[in-house]
Amino acid sequence: MIFLKNDYSLGAHPAVLEALVNTNMELHDGYCEDEYCRKAADKIREMIEWPEADVHYIPGGTLTNLTALAAFLLRPHWSVISADSGHICVHETGAIEATGHKINHVKTSDGKLRPEDIEEVMIFHEDEHYVLPKAIYISQATETGLVYTKEELMALRACCNRHGLYIYLDGARLPMAMASEKNNTEFTDLPQLCDAFYFGGTKCGAMFGEALVIINNDLKEDMRFLVKQRGGLLAKGRLMGVQFDALFEGGRYLDLGAHAVRMANTLAKGIAEKGYEFYVPQETNMAFVMFPKDLAEFLATKVMFETYPVVTETHQCIRLVTSWGTTQKEIEAFLSLI
Amino acid sequence: MIFLKNDYSLGAHPAVLEALVNTNMELHDGYCEDEYCRKAADKIREMIEWPEADVHYIPGGTLTNLTALAAFLLRPHWSVISADSGHICVHETGAIEATGHKINHVKTSDGKLRPEDIEEVMIFHEDEHYVLPKAIYISQATETGLVYTKEELMALRACCNRHGLYIYLDGARLPMAMASEKNNTEFTDLPQLCDAFYFGGTKCGAMFGEALVIINNDLKEDMRFLVKQRGGLLAKGRLMGVQFDALFEGGRYLDLGAHAVRMANTLAKGIAEKGYEFYVPQETNMAFVMFPKDLAEFLATKVMFETYPVVTETHQCIRLVTSWGTTQKEIEAFLSLI
Amino acid sequence: MIFLKNDYSLGAHPAVLEALVNTNMELHDGYCEDEYCRKAADKIREMIEWPEADVHYIPGGTLTNLTALAAFLLRPHWSVISADSGHICVHETGAIEATGHKINHVKTSDGKLRPEDIEEVMIFHEDEHYVLPKAIYISQATETGLVYTKEELMALRACCNRHGLYIYLDGARLPMAMASEKNNTEFTDLPQLCDAFYFGGTKCGAMFGEALVIINNDLKEDMRFLVKQRGGLLAKGRLMGVQFDALFEGGRYLDLGAHAVRMANTLAKGIAEKGYEFYVPQETNMAFVMFPKDLAEFLATKVMFETYPVVTETHQCIRLVTSWGTTQKEIEAFLSLI
């Protein structure tokens, strides 16, 4: 079977695995207070050119989101604005609400939040009978693999500054966004553009773990308490330090993202050349393609993928995802099937 | 000034006040375990012809909603479906989310939830990555004063039964709904149509307090613990028993609702005769009228009302509300102004 | 039956009731934004000589405590220290924990929290594996009717200042504490001694309602949002304004407390003279007396009271409570029984 189902089924990138193996019998302080966690954090501060950034390692994306937003939304009546297709809105089983906070859902055409969406929410929320929006949640890339341009992010920043809103950026697939042809931001832009964000590990070469980066000083205080309280402070936290240290070595992190996107570009180009249509433009490592239903059924016997809940009388949308481990050969094999 | 601003600014209906005065120096058990609370509960059970109903008295609408829904949504991943104009969605400062539960917001054309809205939510929520909808929230009448017909409520019931969803009905303005010309349900239908609901007191003649009625046995257990935990179990709970006992005496409760609706009917008829348009049909004790802007401004000098955030280049929507205390004279005075 | 069961079974003091009756048909803005709420707040600011105090009206003690502490404990890992006999620890069905915060219980000999208790908690809570205590909860008078002296409160204040802890004082029975012979604080001392406190209404002459007073500016922001979110912002909030306005008129509030304490003093003196022993010293409006079991049984046929869970082989502790409505005649009648 050709595997185009997701970007989180493989284990760790070989270099990451090797680092874990090599350091396995070392004895270090627990709870992310070891030298690997420090080294990886130093690399992050260097990559983003922001020496004051705080870094916390948390073993998964949902846990990172709910913990980080608990730091943003300290007052019980503060809420976070998100596109209604945002991961925190739909795919996290009410994790944010379970911490007591409302998400202000915004209907968007393409999953990207824009200043006008925020303005509309803010106008409506005027007094103590409403929640008080205090942050926005965006992800780079979005759930359907779209990329915010630098101009779009700057417009969000300006809008949020006007309204006193924090910006939290979910970077589960940050290196894939960075490698997109649409992208014109760099890591060094991030501290200006958001108040906190995370470097995704799980989908970007790590075995597990995400690296939460806090820029805004307001959000730094007592963050370790929050990570611990929500269950994210691992005794063997150093495992995440070791992995990110290996991932950030010599530009590997971006390279892995770039590989995934290159594979997706080739895939999409081949599909487009054969005349199939895309439900959403392919910009990163995902392609959403409308295939004739019988072709979709045939493909399912040869390829592992997920269907997407968009169906016409004749066509079915399917989602194809590449990763750091996808090979040129797999892409070619897929293209030969259609 | 003519007062058409809301239905909660007056104190208690004189008969309710008299009952409070007459019983003021009596000594009773605390926490709603007194004879007045029992008597009023008995009257409710009789009115709805449901001898097994449990009744709890809670001092306000938001507190009643958040407490009742905490009983419906016992598991942390259970959510409640509501029209996005529902009171719990917008006007309760995230009170439901503060108890840890997500509200599934549904965009509706008129604030009324329909089976197709529910179906759409249910299809989408398929596994453990999503919350599990377990209840719906409706209010009778709705925020803009519309009434669910019996057929509409029965269709909701059938849909909810198919999906294992509880129905919670917010009855802040229940007697006004009952008195509407559109209405064809009776109190005795309610136990079939919902799992719990409340008889509004605050807007219907009481000084304060709502009477939560629980029909479904699943929801009865330990309800007093929940009421206490959320702060709704008043030491002098008997005050609410006394008030509802007086309100339910001799059909007074429905009479007060009917008076308010009669006043609104007269008002709306007069407005329509003068050729003004309604933003929402007037069915209960509220009229949403599009007035020319200069007339709206003039009215504001003679009448207390609230503007509604619907504006055209030439017109402004204003909300006019009648209550058990509104007089024919006030209505006539208003009509003479336009 | 002689009634010595509690201080919350009577309705409102006649003067309070009269104020409610007289203002019943007035039309005011909702949600505590009316002139009565403002007038009562002004009276409070005058009484405590603290013009900057914020005042919020909330319909019950548990709801006041959970809402106020939600303002103190804004960060999820912040906790509140309380004597383990404190009302929030035992009698509020986990209301504080239901808002997500831990209470650090402290075992005390008499229900009074002391600096050494706080020190012990603080030493133990040293890093992010523990909650971070951020406030203390005390009540004046305590659950067993004891009074903190000014010296004791000043010692707590000094200790809390050292550790950055807020002080919240539950004043459900504040006028009774003020009227105690042991008391040497005045209302004007309170702003120095605590960061927020409430003037109890329910047990002190009101029909219902408590007046939360916020001194510390840190705690003021957005308090109306919190009151609304927890369900305490009543549409007819003015009812509480009217009541407190009447209660604070001409020293009535303190007078009512003084009456209750005078009755309890007489009661206790009479009991002591007959040679019975007290489980806790009588300082305010409660007496905890060890009566021979057969006498306790006899009394139960003539007097309404509550037993207290302290029993020896021969004696049973019973709790006797006086209120603003207790009469000299009732006290004499009781004393004639023993």
Next chain:
Amino acid sequence: MIFLKNDYSLGAHPAVLEALVNTNMELHDGYCEDEYCRKAADKIREMIEWPEADVHYIPGGTLTNLTALAAFLLRPHWSVISADSGHICVHETGAIEATGHKINHVKTSDGKLRPEDIEEVMIFHEDEHYVLPKAIYISQATETGLVYTKEELMALRACCNRHGLYIYLDGARLPMAMASEKNNTEFTDLPQLCDAFYFGGTKCGAMFGEALVIINNDLKEDMRFLVKQRGGLLAKGRLMGVQFDALFEGGRYLDLGAHAVRMANTLAKGIAEKGYEFYVPQETNMAFVMFPKDLAEFLATKVMFETYPVVTETHQCIRLVTSWGTTQKEIEAFLSLI
């Protein structure tokens, strides 16, 4: 430096690491729905001879505890009873309270909960003004390394059955408890003795991860929703399946525990022979020893350990911990120092 600081600083046992390496490039379904998770779960069901058990993998102990207890404590007013030295009481930063539930702390002499402790709590909690205890939390071994005997566990079971309380057993160090000379329970006893428990991975040979085992059918429903909502459902859940599969192979799990305990026994025997006293009896892989202060200071230059907050004028308590990786040579080296 000799390392006797904790049992979680090493990485994975070599056999576990090898399994991770060997399966690294395999492609599996995400979220613990892969064959390794199934295989490990099958091994668990066999080990405990309970074919109906459900197994969930969660990446850390605190996260496991808070998620499992959220399944036990479904109603907001339900609480859990724990010794006040229990991990959930002190070392998890209020994680349980952050889910909205109270912990009933019980003072114990040695960290072990006993039926009489439970009885005392239950008598006190009588109505809706109190939380309703619904579960107990125990850990095997306890925080100070003590072991519950089978008789003690059966007595707890009987007591809990009488009161309708669930039993949750924290097994962070379960194999060490099983290997203790004091132990007389077997894995097959656990389903009778508790309603859910977890096999600790982090401290018992795994890189990370705990295996939560649910016995009681009441607690099984929708557990995956809860795990997801709290952030514990890892995309690469199979990593935990692979590790536990390797740990449970050929009795390895118990062997690793037994090694740690053997090392601690040797250590403690040597210490005792030299005449030092123990603060707590050494029963598993921890020894709490009272050393003269100057010896303690000297040891700190040669050995990594933690001090324990018990100090006399002349002595300091230090905690020595062994693990699956501790060697006989290290123990001898330590003993030669004293």
